[in-house]
Amino acid sequence: MKRLLSLAFAAAVGLTASAASAQTLNTVKQRGVLNCGSNGSLAGFGLPDAQGNWTGLDVDFCRAVAAAIFNDASKVKFVPLTAKDRFTALQSGEVDVLARNTTWTSSRDTSLGLNFGPVNYYDGQGFLVRKSLKVNSALELNDAAVCVQQGTTTELNLADYFRANKMKLKTVTFAAADETVKAYDAGRCDAFTTDASGLYAERLRLANPADHIVLPEIISKEPLGPVVRHGDDQWFDIVKWTHYAMINAEELGITKANVDDMKKSDNPDIKRLLGTEGKHGEALGLSNDWAYQIVKLVGNYSDIFEKNVGMASPLKIARGQNALWTKGGLQYAPPVR
Amino acid sequence: MSVTTGGMEKPKVSPLYDPRIRSIAYQVLLCAIIVFLIYSAISNAAENLQKARIASGFGFWENTAGFDISQSLIEYSTASSYGRAFWVGLLNTLLVAAIGIVLATILGFIVGIMRLSKNFVVSRVASGYVELIRNLPLLLQLLFWYNAVLKALPEMRDSINLPWGSFLNNRGLFFPQPVGQPGFNAVWIALLIGLIGSIAFRYWAKKRQEQTGQQAPVFLVSLALIAGLPLVVFLAMGSPLQFVFPERGRFNIRGGVEILPEFVALLFGLVIYTASFIAEVVRAGILAVSNGQTEASYSLGMRPGPTLRLVVVPQAMRVIIPPLTSQYLNLTKNSSLAVAIGYPDLVQIFTGTVLNQTGQAVEVVAITMAVYLSISITTSLFMNWYNSRIALVER
Numbered sequence: 045m046k047r048l049l050s051l052a053f054a055a056a057v058g059l060t061a062s063a064a065s066a067q068t069l070n071t072v073k074q075r076g077v078l079n080c081g082s083n084g085s086l087a088g089f090g091l092p093d094a095q096g097n098w099t100g101l102d103v104d105f106c107r108a109v110a111a112a113i114f115n116d117a118s119k120v121k122f123v124p125l126t127a128k129d130r131f132t133a134l135q136s137g138e139v140d141v142l143a144r145n146t147t148w149t150s151s152r153d154t155s156l157g158l159n160f161g162p163v164n165y166y167d168g169q170g171f172l173v174r175k176s177l178k179v180n181s182a183l184e185l186n187d188a189a190v191c192v193q194q195g196t197t198t199e200l201n202l203a204d205y206f207r208a209n210k211m212k213l214k215t216v217t218f219a220a221a222d223e224t225v226k227a228y229d230a231g232r233c234d235a236f237t238t239d240a241s242g243l244y245a246e247r248l249r250l251a252n253p254a255d256h257i258v259l260p261e262i263i264s265k266e267p268l269g270p271v272v273r274h275g276d277d278q279w280f281d282i283v284k285w286t287h288y289a290m291i292n293a294e295e296l297g298i299t300k301a302n303v304d305d306m307k308k309s310d311n312p313d314i315k316r317l318l319g320t321e322g323k324h325g326e327a328l329g330l331s332n333d334w335a336y337q338i339v340k341l342v343g344n345y346s347d348i349f350e351k352n353v354g355m356a357s358p359l360k361i362a363r364g365q366n367a368l369w370t371k372g373g374l375q376y377a378p379p380v381r
Numbered sequence: 382m383s384v385t386t387g388g389m390e391k392p393k394v395s396p397l398y399d400p401r402i403r404s405i406a407y408q409v410l411l412c413a414i415i416v417f418l419i420y421s422a423i424s425n426a427a428e429n430l431q432k433a434r435i436a437s438g439f440g441f442w443e444n445t446a447g448f449d450i451s452q453s454l455i456e457y458s459t460a461s462s463y464g465r466a467f468w469v470g471l472l473n474t475l476l477v478a479a480i481g482i483v484l485a486t487i488l489g490f491i492v493g494i495m496r497l498s499k500n501f502v503v504s505r506v507a508s509g510y511v512e513l514i515r516n517l518p519l520l521l522q523l524l525f526w527y528n529a530v531l532k533a534l535p536e537m538r539d540s541i542n543l544p545w546g547s548f549l550n551n552r553g554l555f556f557p558q559p560v561g562q563p564g565f566n567a568v569w570i571a572l573l574i575g576l577i578g579s580i581a582f583r584y585w586a587k588k589r590q591e592q593t594g595q596q597a598p599v600f601l602v603s604l605a606l607i608a609g610l611p612l613v614v615f616l617a618m619g620s621p622l623q624f625v626f627p628e629r630g631r632f633n634i635r636g637g638v639e640i641l642p643e644f645v646a647l648l649f650g651l652v653i654y655t656a657s658f659i660a661e662v663v664r665a666g667i668l669a670v671s672n673g674q675t676e677a678s679y680s681l682g683m684r685p686g687p688t689l690r691l692v693v694v695p696q697a698m699r700v701i702i703p704p705l706t707s708q709y710l711n712l713t714k715n716s717s718l719a720v721a722i723g724y725p726d727l728v729q730i731f732t733g734t735v736l737n738q739t740g741q742a743v744e745v746v747a748i749t750m751a752v753y754l755s756i757s758i759t760t761s762l763f764m765n766w767y768n769s770r771i772a773l774v775e776r
């Protein structure tokens with residue numbers, strides 16, 4: 045049903061007169077809630093619990109956008125989307141922003157009528173196999189059956205990797221993550237492949253997580269980030285600067301815990317970010333303390349990283365490439381001034 | 382309507398009030414409006430897509446697909462084009478639909494006739510089957526069959542060895558692939574000659590029976606022509622056929638013919654589900670034939686078997702065919718649920734992966750709808766033709 049609806053939406057994109065596209069901020073304000081396209085089944089990125097409380101890095105990103113707009117991080121409606129339907133949902137206006145571990149690629153950026161915001165998680169694709177297969181490298185997977193989810197970059201990287209290494213491949217493709225993982229668990233495939241972060245998350249769902257290992261090879265670049273529609277630069281700016289605010293806050297040592305004390309700081313960088321000096325929020329169409337609200341209500345990048353995927357979470361993923369540029373990682377934000 | 386019975390003068394009316402001219406005018410107007418609506422929808426869509434900077438057009442057809450497909454009846458690799466992937470998906474849909482229709486018809490007729498049986502147990506079993514299956518959502522049944530197939534079968538390492546070098550495991554059923562050697566074409570030619578010959582013989586036998594009342598052994602002669610002739614040629618050519626046997630590799634079985642568990646689960650699910658509806662159609666059709674026909678047949682001394690076969694079923698067919706057609710259409714359309722269990726049908730490949738990788742929702746959905754529409758119309762036309770052929774000829 046969901047799928048049909050999205051397809052209908054897809055057709056509607058083309059068939060109805062296009063809504064005034066430069067009005068996203070106003071639309072969201074009037075509606076009083078941000079519609080956020082999320083992953084509905086990936087621990088660490090987007091997952092509702094039995095009570096309907098959502099958690100995850102991407103989920104917290106949307107909360108941060110809501111905090112910046114409404115001074116209230118709870119004004120978000122999470123719309124779970126499969127990999128396959130996510131872009132259609134964004135194009136048709138069903139969601140205002142898509143934060144669903146989505147890889148930034150040239151064709152998605154240029155031919156779907158979408159814009160990618162900054163990368164909120166640097167990832168790469170890996171393989172999960174049974175220990176009992178005694179495979180130590182992805183290069184030994186010649187002739188293996190691999191379970192993969194449809195509509196992902198994963199599907200393409202997999203085919204490329206096997207082709208480049210002259211290995212034979214048997215792909216079994218499913219539309220939803222649940223079925224993909226279940227089929228792998230049932231022994232239909234020798235390997236399961238997706239973004240490395242996803243592998244750690246999905247492994248926890250297997251019957252016996254300890255019987256499976258992640259192979260060392262990372263076969264692709266998967267820069268994951270939030271996505272918005274083309275044609276509304278103000279909205280694009282808000283989404284971009286939400287991420288940058290969290291990075292800058294971390295860099296300046298402003299955390300969810302100390303943000304109120306930091307408001308008294310004399311450091312001009314901190315003053316500008318938290319809005320005690322300058323009018324940087326207004327220029328975005330927000331209040332000047334927008335970044336204060338983000339950090340206060342949601343946290344800085346390190347806060348949300350550690351809580352959702354880092355050492356304070358079941359996934360225990362190290363910062364690695366996602367450390368700040370000052371600590372050897374790739375996370376870097378332009379200054380607020 | 383028009384009154385033109387002899388003698389009466391046709392009253393002269395202005396064309397403005399002539400009902401015939403009016404109705405033509407209305408129809409022309411309606412057509413114009415529909416054409417205009419379609420045209421404006423299309424041009425509006427194209428304009429909006431361009432405004433939103435979403436790629437449009439059919440240029441993607443030739444681009445490299447870059448993804449793998451687990452089952453294809455034609456040559457396909459990750460370097461093939463999206464267009465090729467489309468054909469792979471379409472053929473996979475047709476494959477499962479065609480086999481599904483044949484099997485569902487057979488099973489449906491058996492169950493439908495069982496339901497009418499005088500034997501209490503037989504009719505109860507049949508009605509239990511129909512009630513249970515008809516009332517469960519198909520998607521649920523497909524997931525059930527898929528998991529049942531996967532769980533019931535052993536892992537690759539513990540494959541069940543079947544006779545003839547075949548294997549069965551949770552990756553599928555693998556059996557030797559016959560590969561024709563040079564000279565094998567002669568066998569095909571022999572088969573063709575045999576087929577034509579047996580049709581001609583049947584025709585001749587029927588003509589002769591009508592004229593002289595003598596029966597000819599049609600079945601035996603046809604068997605000899607269709608099976609015997611190719612066999613003789615095959616042996617005469619020195620058995621030009623070799624088998625490629627499936628072999629165990631490190632992970633999977635290589636070579637041979639492979640039947641995927643996804644295909645089996647989908648086929649099972651569709652056949653069992655659709656057969657339960659066909660059974661009802663068949664039962665209703667048979668009940669619609671008046672009991673007098675059966676009694677008349679009995680009183681002529683025919684036994685129940687031939688009565689059913691020669692008297693009841695042919696008449697019931699006229700009632701059965703139209704609803705049977707819609708069951709065939711349902712089965713074909715339902716095959717698109719394949720997406721849930723990983724069988725690469727048209728919807729899974731084309732409106733799934735291709736739509737997503739190209740982002741061209743409008744084009745891809747339009748093509749897919751056109752395909753399903755064509756399949757449905759073709760099926761309907763065929764069934765209508767068949768129906769008119771078996772319809773009662775009023776004399």
Ligand SMILES: N[C@@H](CCC(=O)N[C@@H](CS)C(=O)NCC(=O)O)C(=O)O
Pocket residue numbers: 083084085086125126127145146147148193195196197198220221222238239242243246266268
């Ligand atoms: N980053 C890749 C893959 C993203 C993706 O969909 N990953 C899967 C596997 S971890 C997933 O999140 N599935 C969850 C779902 O569809 O519910 C992309 O953007 O194409």
